[in-house]
Amino acid sequence: MLIATFNVNGITSRLPALLQWLGEKQPDVACLQELKAPQEKFPEAAINEAGYQAIWHGQKSWNGVAILARGELPLEVGRGLPGDPDDEQSRYIEAVVNGVLIACLYLPNGNPAPGPKFDYKLQWFERLITHAARLIDSGAPVVLAGDFNVMPTDIDVYKPERWVNDALFRPETRDAFHRLVAQGWTDSLRTMFPGERIYTFWDYFRNAFGRDAGLRIDHLLLSPALSGALKAAGVDRDVRAREKPSDHAPTWIELALDSKA
């Protein structure tokens, strides 16, 4: 089972690139973030024509998440991260596909830090930690996939010393990520590439991609029920090198599932 996460940075502008990648990669599941489109502007027909069915939570201008499944409709089991009924931002959606619970998330950026946006990021993170604990306790096969807006360690940043005061790399942010993983989650990409520099995002500025000045901020975390099923992982860097790319590259894992999953 091939499961991918891709921050598209605007699904309207990115639709041709998304369809090209879907056609080539044919993932079983694709989690999308930063749709930047209201609910009624999601390009459902084009997605369907590509062989996918989708659920999505849109929002005007910013945020927005979707789960696509090849040849089937994801069974939605959650929309909006629990823990704050006043949170209006579309950053979390959850579905079951082929017996696997897929959580698609777009964690807040949090800059500038300190400040109210950073406070919101940390609060959102605590809600995610609380919810993720429930998912772990359920014993279900779960994948937490998305743009976490966190570089977990120094080797996930091209120049860590330049990012120490950034909301994506501050100690509070890294601590939250490590507390989440410590519940029992497997960081798929890091597990498959221990000690290697592997990035998922390159800024549009200053020829960041050409210089490989990247960040690893898109993650796929596996619950204990799935940790033994991890067979492969990767980042589709070539997609970032194309015309009119997102600043993120598709990031994916392959799971070998037995019939009881």
Place this chain on the structure above:
DNA sequence: ATGACTGATGGAATCAGA
């Protein structure tokens, strides 16, 4: 410390991203 680049909104300039 700043700005460079891109998308959305709205129809110019600003916000947000990371």
